[in-house]
Amino acid sequence: MLTGSTGNKAVAEAVSQAEPGVIAAYPITPQTEIVEQIATYVAEGKIGCEYIMVESEHSAMAACIGASVSGVRTFTATSSHGLLYMHEMLNWAAGARLPIVMANVNRAPGPGWNIWAEHTDSLQERDTGWLQVYVSTVQEAYDTTLMAFRIAEHADVLLPVMINLDGFLLSHIFQSLETVHIEDYIPPFSLPHMIDTKAPLGYGTLTGPETHFKFRWAIERSMRAARPVIDDAQIEFKKRFGREYGKVDEYLCDDADVIVISLGTLGKEAEVAVDLLRSEGIKAGSLRVRWLRPFPSLNISGKELVVIDRDYSFGFGGILANEIKAKYKTDVFSVIAGIGGQEVTFGDIASFVRDRRLGTEYWFGVKANV
Amino acid sequence: MEIPKEEYILRCTSACAGCSASLALRYVLKACGPDIALVVPACCTSVIQGIYPNTAFNVPVYNIAFASAAACASGMIAGFRKQKKNTKVVVFAGDGGTVDIGIQAMSGAFERGTDFLYICYDNEAYGNTGMQRSGATPLGAATTTTPAGKNEWKKDLDRIVEAHNPPYLATACSAYPKDLFNKVKKALSIKGPKFIHILAPCPPGWRYPTEKSVEIGKLAVKSGVWVLYEREYGKLTINGPSKAAIIKPSPLSDYIKMQGRFKTAEAEQISKMEQRILANQNRLALEEKGIC
Numbered sequence: 201m202l203t204g205s206t207g208n209k210a211v212a213e214a215v216s217q218a219e220p221g222v223i224a225a226y227p228i229t230p231q232t233e234i235v236e237q238i239a240t241y242v243a244e245g246k247i248g249c250e251y252i253m254v255e256s257e258h259s260a261m262a263a264c265i266g267a268s269v270s271g272v273r274t275f276t277a278t279s280s281h282g283l284l285y286m287h288e289m290l291n292w293a294a295g296a297r298l299p300i301v302m303a304n305v306n307r308a309p310g311p312g313w314n315i316w317a318e319h320t321d322s323l324q325e326r327d328t329g330w331l332q333v334y335v336s337t338v339q340e341a342y343d344t345t346l347m348a349f350r351i352a353e354h355a356d357v358l359l360p361v362m363i364n365l366d367g368f369l370l371s372h373i374f375q376s377l378e379t380v381h382i383e384d385y386i387p388p389f390s391l392p393h394m395i396d397t398k399a400p401l402g403y404g405t406l407t408g409p410e411t412h413f414k415f416r417w418a419i420e421r422s423m424r425a426a427r428p429v430i431d432d433a434q435i436e437f438k439k440r441f442g443r444e445y446g447k448v449d450e451y452l453c454d455d456a457d458v459i460v461i462s463l464g465t466l467g468k469e470a471e472v473a474v475d476l477l478r479s480e481g482i483k484a485g486s487l488r489v490r491w492l493r494p495f496p497s498l499n500i501s502g503k504e505l506v507v508i509d510r511d512y513s514f515g516f517g518g519i520l521a522n523e524i525k526a527k528y529k530t531d532v533f534s535v536i537a538g539i540g541g542q543e544v545t546f547g548d549i550a551s552f553v554r555d556r557r558l559g560t561e562y563w564f565g566v567k568a569n570v
Numbered sequence: 571m572e573i574p575k576e577e578y579i580l581r582c583t584s585a586c587a588g589c590s591a592s593l594a595l596r597y598v599l600k601a602c603g604p605d606i607a608l609v610v611p612a613c614c615t616s617v618i619q620g621i622y623p624n625t626a627f628n629v630p631v632y633n634i635a636f637a638s639a640a641a642c643a644s645g646m647i648a649g650f651r652k653q654k655k656n657t658k659v660v661v662f663a664g665d666g667g668t669v670d671i672g673i674q675a676m677s678g679a680f681e682r683g684t685d686f687l688y689i690c691y692d693n694e695a696y697g698n699t700g701m702q703r704s705g706a707t708p709l710g711a712a713t714t715t716t717p718a719g720k721n722e723w724k725k726d727l728d729r730i731v732e733a734h735n736p737p738y739l740a741t742a743c744s745a746y747p748k749d750l751f752n753k754v755k756k757a758l759s760i761k762g763p764k765f766i767h768i769l770a771p772c773p774p775g776w777r778y779p780t781e782k783s784v785e786i787g788k789l790a791v792k793s794g795v796w797v798l799y800e801r802e803y804g805k806l807t808i809n810g811p812s813k814a815a816i817i818k819p820s821p822l823s824d825y826i827k828m829q830g831r832f833k834t835a836e837a838e839q840i841s842k843m844e845q846r847i848l849a850n851q852n853r854l855a856l857e858e859k860g861i862c
C-alpha cells in the first residue's frame with residue numbers, strides 16, 4: 201500500500217489494480233514514469249498483463265484497439281505529441297466503441313520543444329468521442345483512474361476514457377496517497393461485440409450515407425448516457441472508499457460573486473487565490489471542471505466568470521472560455537495563462553480576478569493585447 | 571495437401587471482375603480455417619467485403635486505419651493469448667498499406683516477434699483509390715499519378731522483411747493457388763512473425779482483359795519478374811516454377827506487352843528490368859546453392 205506517490209506512479213498503481221489484459225505504450229516525457237513503473241510491475245509479476253512496447257503512439261492505440269476487441273481490458277498512456285500522433289486512432293477507438301483507458305500527461309505541442317504543462321494537446325482531441333477528465337492531485341489521479349475503467353466499460357457507455365494530468369505540475373509532484381482495495385468496484389470486463397470466431401462479424405466495414413450518421417448518433421447517445429454512469433461511479437466510490445468527487449469541483453462557489461473556472465492543477469492554485477481574495481473582502485469562488493466530455497452542467501448563473509485557459513484555439517480564443525460562453529450564453533473574462541508551463545501563482549490568479557474585464561481576453565505575460 | 575471445400579468468401583463480393591487479390595484471399599482463408607481473425611487496413615479488401623450491414627467474408631474481419639494493421643494485430647494476438655485462446659491473427663494488407671504507410675507498424679511487429687501472419691497482396695499500386703503509384707509500382711508502369719510511367723524501381727519489400735529475420739518468409743502468386751495454400755498452412759504452423767508476399771495481378775490497374783489474370787500471374791513467374799521462394803529460419807528454397815524460370819526464363823516482353831500499363835515504358839527501362847531480373851535470379855540461385 202502506497203502512502204505517497206507522484207502523479208504518474210499513482211496512475212500506474214491504479215492501473216495495476218484494475219489488471220488490464222493488455223497494455224501497449226510508447227514512452228514520451230513527462231509520461232515515461234507511468235510506462236516504466238508498469239514495466240517494473242510486469243517484471244515483478246504484480247500485473248499479469250501482456251505488455252507491448254510498440255514503436256509509436258499510433259501503434260500503441262492501434263494495439264489497444266486490437267486487444268480491446270479481442271475481449272480484454274486495455275490501457276495506454278501518452279502525452280502531447282504522442283497524443284496528437286494518435287489522433288487518427290483516437291477517432292477509431294471511439295467509433296469502434298472500445299472502452300480503452302488512457303492517461304494523458306498534458307504537455308505543450310511544439311515547436312519549439314517544450315515539455316511543460318499545457319492543455320492544448322488533449323483539447324485538440326475534444327471531438328474524437330473520448331470521455332475526458334482532468335485531475336488536480338495525486339490522490340485524484342489514482343482515484344479517477346480506477347473510476348475510468350468502471351465508466352468506460354459500463355454497458356451504457358462503451359467509449360474510451362482519457363484521464364488528463366498536468367505535466368510535471370502533477371505527473372512529477374510527490375503527494376500523499378491512500379490506496380484502496382478495489383474488490384469488485386470495477387466489474388469483470390465484458391464487451392458485447394468482442395471477436396467470436398464462432399459468430400464471425402465484419403467490424404468497421406463500409407458505411408454509406410444512409411447508415412453512417414446512425415453510428416455517430418450512437419456515440420452521442422452513449423456520451424449522454426455516460427453522465428449518470430459517471431455520477432454512479434463517483435457516488436459508489438464515496439460509499440466504498442470515502443472520497444467524494446463531482447463532475448466539477450466547487451470551492452466556495454455558493455455565495456461567490458466571481459468564480460474562477462479552470463482545468464487541472466490551476467484549480468487547486470485558484471482555491472488559494474480565493475482564500476486570499478476573500479481575506480480582502482472579494483467574494484470569490486473556484487470551479488474546477490473535472491469532466492470535460494461529456495460537458496457538465498455548471499452552476500454559474502448570476503456570477504461573474506474568470507476563465508483561465510492553459511490552451512488556445514488560434515483565431516478564436518481560450519477553448520474552455522469559449523465552451524462556457526457557447527453553452528451558457530454569458531460573458532467571461534478570458535485569461536490565457538500557463539502556456540508551455542508558464543508559472544501561474546495564486547497571487548497571479550488573484551490579480552486576474554481583481555483586474556477582470558468581462559467580455560475581454562487577456563494573455564498573461566504579454567505586454568500589449570493587439 | 572487437400573484444399574478444403576469450405577468457402578469463407580461468400581458470393582457477392584464487390585471485387586472487380588477478374589480480381590486476383592480476392593482469388594488469393596479465397597485460398598488464404600481455406601488454409602486458415604475458421605479459427606482466425608483477419609485484420610485488414612484500408613485497401614481493396616476493405617471494399618471487396620461489401621457494405622454494412624452485409625459482409626461477404628465468413629470469418630471475423632477487423633478493418634483498421636491504413637497505417638496500423640500490424641499494430642492492431644499485435645494487440646489482438648496478445649489479447650487472445652491472455653484469454654488462452656488459440657485463434658490466429660492474419661493481416662491481409664495491400665502493397666500501399668505495407669511498403670508505404672504501414673511499413674513502420676509492420677517493422678515494429680516483426681521486431682517484437684509478434685506471433686502472427688502478415689500477408690501483403692501486391693497489385694503494385696493504390697487499387698481502391700483508382701490506381702495511383704505506390705512504392706511497389708514497378709519501373710516503367712503507368713498509373714494515374716505516373717501517367718508517363720514510373721521512373722523508380724519497385725521497393726524491395728522482401729529484403730526489408732528478411733532483414734528482420736522472421737522464422738518464415740515466402741513469396742507467392744495468385745496464379746499458383748495450391749502453392750499459396752501450402753505456404754499459408756506452413757506459416758501458421760510456425761510460432762512468431764510470418765510473412766507472405768503475394769503478387770496479385772489486377773485487370774483495371776494493369777490494363778489487361780479480365781480473363782487474363784491467371785495467365786499474367788504465370789508469366790510474371792515464368793519471366794522471372796516474380797520469384798517464388800520460401801525462407802524458413804533464413805534457409806532459402808526456390809520453388810519449382812521459379813527454378814524452371816531461372817534455367818529457362820520466358821521473354822519479359824511476353825509479360826510486358828499484355829499490359830496496358832507498360833505502354834509508355836521505354837526500351838531502356840525494359841532492358842534495365844531484364845538486367846535486374848537476371849541479377850535477382852542469380853543472387854537467389856547462388857544463395858540457395860550456398861555459394862553466397
Ligand code: SF4
Nearest residue numbers: 586589591614697772
Ligand atoms: S482494383 Fe484490382 S485488386 Fe482492387 S478489387 Fe479491382 S481487380 Fe482487385
